[in-house]
Amino acid sequence: MENGAPRTTPGSGTGLRERKKERTREALIDAALELFWRKGYDATTIDEIVAAVDVSRRTFFRYFPGKEEVALSRANEAERALVGAVADRPAGEPPVVALRRATASVMAAITADPELGSSEAYVRTRRLIEANPTLMAASLRHALETERLMAAEIARREGVDPARDLRPALTVTCFNAVVRVAMEVWTDDGAVDAQGLESLIDEAWATMGGLVDQGWLSGGWEPDAPHG
Amino acid sequence: MENGAPRTTPGSGTGLRERKKERTREALIDAALELFWRKGYDATTIDEIVAAVDVSRRTFFRYFPGKEEVALSRANEAERALVGAVADRPAGEPPVVALRRATASVMAAITADPELGSSEAYVRTRRLIEANPTLMAASLRHALETERLMAAEIARREGVDPARDLRPALTVTCFNAVVRVAMEVWTDDGAVDAQGLESLIDEAWATMGGLVDQGWLSGGWEPDAPHG
């Protein structure tokens, strides 16, 4: 037995340990979101969360690096799923098409799956994030990280070097910008359902198309008076 | 004397109080940045900052709402100046032109003015922000707030209702996205000087123009299989 590696398969197994961990993790998220929705994010302490799940405070920090992460865990799962969904799109599909279809499929999955936060839970979490500057900041940071992963994925699909070619990053960042604008309007309008958000994304994208047609990009962009 | 208002003019005066406050504020920023650059953001405590300026810890929190804000104060000033610069552009100028020229003018001002953080200080602060997840998150949140102000300013210039028309928000958010991509490349390349950043912004914008010409936006975006 000169093998120093652990004898138990560390990941992915269906052992009792793994299942238990998954359950406590979900319980922590559920309890935290419930408290956040009821009392507000700032008014909720970690002690209250762990008391609801009957877990020590120290254990909480073994599952989540901080209070923000438990609030954003659902949204982060969705973002990771989005990157995976783009990777699963057929190879020939142009970047924006793959992004749009992947977004639609992930949103449909969220709406359908009651497990990973139903449509209603998604909306409430969205409101929670936008109501708290701290959560908003963390959310934007995660979105930026996802943008990088997504740009790398687009670069891989298109067979270009992401370090030299700006196009993947520009495509992803602008696509996200449009989605974000649509989301703002969506939540301001009451965030009725996912269908409404889809329509708003399409509307926003169409509006940008109209802007481009009117010379939005090139108009007046010639090298006239380069330095104010 | 039934007047309940304060007898001293509260704001903008050149009184001793105002000058003193401004001096301590600047001293706090300088001391904080110096420590952040030397020891790193997380490793420096607020106690060290206030010790360098010989001010109580409690006073620090009367000048800045938190540790992040003192690190981002310079960047925030630049962003507010950018909104002002757009407002100062001639009325007839199209949105993107006004944004581009205003950006150039603010960057020139930063490079020239040794007071509000010279070009070198700007680069070092930029690196500091990008090295710290917390600062990055707060910076993105401030950028989002500035985006809203900027969109309102563009809407005012164009005479449209910002609540109903998506175009101002889309224009601003995409412009910022392009600038951000250029900035990433800039800092990764060593962030030599402001001139280099200007070229990168132009290059990024030109790249986006090329993408649009190749049907980046409309290509494949017709209503085919709308929901995955």
Place this chain on the structure above:
DNA sequence: AAACAATATGGCACGCTGTGCCATATGACA
């Protein structure tokens, strides 16, 4: 100049977050 009002500062106590450390409990496996 002197008294007074307005405000800035200092100091203290307190709660909350996040982390290192070690003892203990629990599941995994031969």
Place this chain on the structure above:
DNA sequence: TGTCATATGGCACAGCGTGCCATATTGTTT
């Protein structure tokens, strides 16, 4: 059952941010 790996609990501690009140400093009035 015995042994190992790992998950958990329970401290202690440092840092951040805030409320509160006493004190000091500045500006105004008489």
